[in-house]
Amino acid sequence: MKAIVYTKTGDPSVLTLVEREAPVPGEGEVRVRVAVSGVNPTDWKTRGGAGPEGAMPHPEIVPNVDGAGVVDAVGAGVSHVAAGDRVWFFLAGFAHAAGGSAQELTVLPGERVVPLPDGIGFDAGASMGVPAMTAHRALTVAEGGPERLAPGALAGRTVLVAGGAGAVGHAAIQLARWAGATVITTISSPEKARLAQAAGAHHAVNYREGGTAERIRSLAPGGVDLVVEVAPGPNAALNAKVLANHGAVAVYATDGGDTIALPIVPAIVANVRYQFLLLYTIRPDALAAAVEDVTAALRDGALPVGEDAGLPLTRFPLARTADAHAAVEGGAVGKVVIDVG
Known part of the structure; x- marks a missing residue:
């Protein structure tokens, strides 16, 4: 062979x-x-x-x-x-x-x-694999859950996906939308905005145009409940401005640098949680949950790929x-x- x-x-x-x-x-x-x-x-x-x-x-x-x-x-x-x-x-x-x-x-x-x-x-x-299972884990680490994804599991929550045109970002948008969240994503071009919205994002914010925090806050006046984060260093200040009380940031990559300077007082005041994750080393039960939920989303037609799906x-x-x-x-x-x- x-x-x-x-x-x-x-x-x-x-x-x-x-x-x-x-x-x-x-x-x-x-x-x-x-x-x-x-x-x-x-x-x-x-x-x-x-x-x-x-x-x-x-x-x-x-x-x-x-x-x-x-x-x-x-x-x-x-x-x-x-x-x-x-x-x-x-x-x-x-x-x-x-x-x-x-x-x-x-x-x-x-x-x-x-x-x-x-x-x-x-x-x-x-x-599926790395992108969808990483996205699943990122969407299930917030305080108060949910620990599993299914239709309605994220109803009433607002999820911010950083880099929604990437493979993990794409899967996070699809899974969050399937689970009932309002989905905002940050992107860097009109073409990437088109792809993120084809994936199911309700709102796409081009961070190169400035005023990113203000625009996100206008879309989510009560703040963002969960951030799926690909660039934790560059986005630390932005996340501090847009997170809701008890909001969480799920970090799965280090785009833009491998250190974070966190504004501590806003994080304390808002009871913010940072969760770092790597698919290779998460608990076996979390892997098994991701397998089951991703397969269910596939069965529901919620995870298509290709140009038309973003x-x-x-x-x-x-x-x-x-x-x-x-x-x-x-x-x-x-x-x-x-x-x-």
Whole structure:
């Protein structure tokens, strides 16, 4: 079978197309014939050496943690999926060197393989994982909950999504809207505003035009209940001005710098909560909740992808995985996917 591997960290040129033996699923494992591999910033950062001192956790790594395809075989003890089932999967390759999705067949722990609802395509399935599950966690960390998402779970709440045209921002808009929130997003151009509103945002505020806090406050006079934050450093002062009492900021990235200068007194007065999150290290029960709720949102048709849904897709064949990584690293708008099968 064909696979993309790297044996040292570095720029996209370290990615190589090879032929390897098909992996065999062990107990509790599932082998998936990959149709579409999703590429996320975490994939190129890991390949680039984001780990401690750029260390390789394994001698050879297959990249990309998200994907979708068809179950090819199952190991002993697996009962929730069977050969022939259409599935989406997440955290492929995490603590499992050969499990990345940039290959024709991948073996994963069974709990990371999820049935894909009828009528939902592989593009959508491969776009869940990191973006949708991160967004789910960000939307469920506020004081007073909710801890789960479903229609009505965020009714009466106002959610501010920073960077609504990104993959996580896009999923956060869709999930928040599905759960009944009023959704405001900040973007940097009219084109990104169009994409965020296609995803379901009620309001898009271009922060390059100035007066961002005042415009958000005019849309949410009582303040914002929850911020899904991609740039906590640059946006710290803005968040302090727009958060409601007992508001929360869910931080999932460090765009614009890896430090925050917080205005402490306003945060104290408003009982503000900052929650930092990383999909790889959240509790297993939070992962399981995200899987269930994201799948329910997929079933409801709440998580479409593509230009009309506000998430343009840029496609590459497996042999051009290096170009796919370079596109994501270069800030491609929307979602980059790799056609594997």
